[in-house]
Amino acid sequence: MIVCAGRNETFNFAQPIGVGLIESAINLTRVCLFDKPDFLLFIGSAGSYGRFNIFDIVESKRASNLELSFLREDSYTPLENVLESENKFARNDTIVNSSNYISTNFELTKEYNNYGIGIENMEFYSVVQVAKEFEIPVAGIFIVTNYTNEDAHEDFLGNHKEAMRRLTNYLIERKIIK
Template sequence: MIICAGNSETFDFATPMGVGLLEMTINLTRAALFDKPEFLLFVGSAGSYGEYNIFDIVESKTAANIELAFLSNDAYTPLDNVISTNIDQTKKDVIVNSSNYISTNEELTKKFLKLGIGIENMEFFAVLSVAKEFDIPAGGIFCITNYTNKNAHNDFLKNHEEAKKLLDLHVKRRVEELTKK
């Protein structure tokens, strides 16, 4: 099953499940309870902490839920805040951070890179959390729309349509490759 967030981020090949951590969790859990998919592929946009460039395509099976306050030692959590469906531990995976907020502090978000976290997407941690709970293999494909700086929102708006086109082409190409095997 291929899923996406929804609202302005939809694809003709994907089922919208909700924007942000909560909507995604609720709707994806409902879907898993009533018609458990064999595999989940999330497709969406992402912001780069600096390692990836605008319109880069990034694939991942690992997500984190780390808030900015953690980076400045102003918060902690007793919860597991990194989750992965990557069974090939020999292959380094890009960690996708998820929060209901878009980061705009470029200096602070560079600390994510030191933690091995490369990009952010609002929904991916929820996707992998539900996948793990229901024992569903899962992954994500992302297109970078912005950097995590003061221009994040404007850059996202400016680059979103092109990013969706690139994701559309990439996903359809990957599906074609897999069906040939």
């Protein structure tokens, strides 16, 4: 099953599950309870912490939930903050970080690269968490629309339409969709 965030990031071949960690977790749980898929593929946009360029495509099976305060050593969590799916679908080991907030401090977010975290997407951590709970293999395919800097929102808006076209073409080339 192919899922995506929703709102302005929808595809006719993917089921929208909501924006952010909470909406996506609730709606994906509902999907899994009523019609459990054999495999989940999340597709969407991402912001780069500097390692990837605009319109790069990143595949991953690893997600994290590390807030910016973690980088400043201003917080800790007793929760598992990096998750990984056991599958061979994804071609990249980049960890995708998720938060309900979009990062805009590029100097600080570059530090995520030191932990193997290369991009951020608001939903992927909750998607991996739900998939893990239901024992469903999961992967994500992301296209970079912006860097995590002060222009993140404007760049996202300016690049979004072209990014969705390129992501769809990539899925066709990989024979994931027709």
